[in-house]
Amino acid sequence: MDRRQRVLNFVLPQGRTGVEIGPLTNPLIRKDEGDVLYADHLPTDALRRQYDGHPTLGPVGTDGIVPVDVVLGEGGLADALGPRGPVDYIVASHVVEHVPNAIGWLREAGDALREGGVFCLIVPDKRFTFDHFRRPTTAGALVAAHLAGLRKPPVAVVYEHFARASPVEASAVWKGRPVLLRPISGGPTEALSIAAGIAETGASVDVHCAVFTPCSFADILAELIGLDLLPFECAALEPTCPWESEFFVLLRKRTDRTAAERAATVPRLDPRRHDALPRPRWPQRLALRLPRRWRRAFR
Template sequence: MSTLTSTPQPTSAPLTGTEARRAFVVSHLPTHKRGLEVAPYFNPMVDRSKYDVFYVDCIDNDEIQRKASENPGGVGQYVPRIDAVWVPGKSLSECVGGRKFAYAVASHVMEHVPNPLGWLHEILECVEVGGRLAIMLPIRTQSMDYYRQSTTFGQVVGWSIEKPSRPTPTQVMDFLSQNFFHRGEAIVEGMMPRFEDASRHYSDSQALQYARFVWDTQHYLDVHCSTWTPETFVEVFTRLRDVGLLNVDVVGPFTGFPGATTAEFLAFLEKRG
């Protein structure tokens, strides 16, 4: 198990911004072989013009294009076409035709997944032994999830048993009732207002209405189902490995690498034999 790592800047003139971020991630992957990226949307981590990569998402190309056209962040961005749809109710392996990949990437995806352990198992099934899954996640304490509690080992195990296919009323309630309006500025511990004084997106009553709504209608409401810090990621995934629920080694996590924001971290899950 690697310790938490803050990566020093390289001595040569580095790339900047998104390109530097991508370069750091792919430098830890066997990109001379074919890889898989889950939900690249309009900001793929692995550039198809440079690498042999297979893109997959849970919605089709028409729906992706529609969503991107309605997203202010997607204006003017290139939205690559995906190669396969991860159809609900079918395994990822089925959806990609049984292909195996040398590595996989999922950037800012896992926090939206209601059953993260089940989701990871499906991705790792498509990765060769010795291959890596790169995961990039928001840091809870530097995001709109600041006032929430970090996801626990018990929650991850419980969700893997319950196997929710959409965010649960509890996940929806926790996200909507505990997040706050965050403009992306750095959060300084000890300088934050009390939760009661924070500017919120939703009142408790509104959160309750949404939680009941998703239960009554089986509606899929996209929320942050899980929350992480680099430290809690290591703690939870060490326990998942040690109890035999995930056959991987953790490499990282990494923070402060070139192009990264202060609100995200990167970790790799390396598949054991």
């Protein structure tokens, strides 16, 4: 099942009203599949200017960016929707990791949902992405960002991104091969220079403010719901499938249950499968004992 079909099965958009955040050129919910509004932080024309020449758009370029229906502002999604809300579902693919205050962002999404509405998140698994060498974000870091009301990535996160972001071949990680750190942006020396500039000027840069494995995300989610910081229960959590690099989370807004009851809906994942790196398959383990010149046959 492809990622789009998974999302459709989660949110069941036909006959319902929903929002997809940040679809750019590749919306997961099409307009002919339900009453869906596309939301982003800029109007369509400004968004196309910002992404002019951006490699993530591929051959379609900025002309392929879908028209933005809802422009997100400081007031959050509920405020941006106005009388069009609340909605039945929200979809956000590879968004939560960019948000400086993830708890505040999730709470704002809850404000925009009807009781029983669902929020579908697609989250990159750091083990199989350029975040491979970063340590998973902690619940404490998210709580601190929320209490501080952060609107920009903290300097520590900026440094970590530029010091450790490294190209990673997901298939190699799945095979249990060791991955070499090859910083995309020059490593710690360049990261220090960038972080110092951010600290001095107060500028903002788009980085992954949080990084997760399925197991670390589940543990944090249970803790935050248990603290009654989030108005959700966990309706589903699909860990990263073999050879893929992202996992799926479905949150359901429930305010009629206690925080402890809602926290108990988060599944407990096996850290050996959903937090640790995959172990080499037996041919690769055998190859490690062979002379280097013979190892190619086992790759």
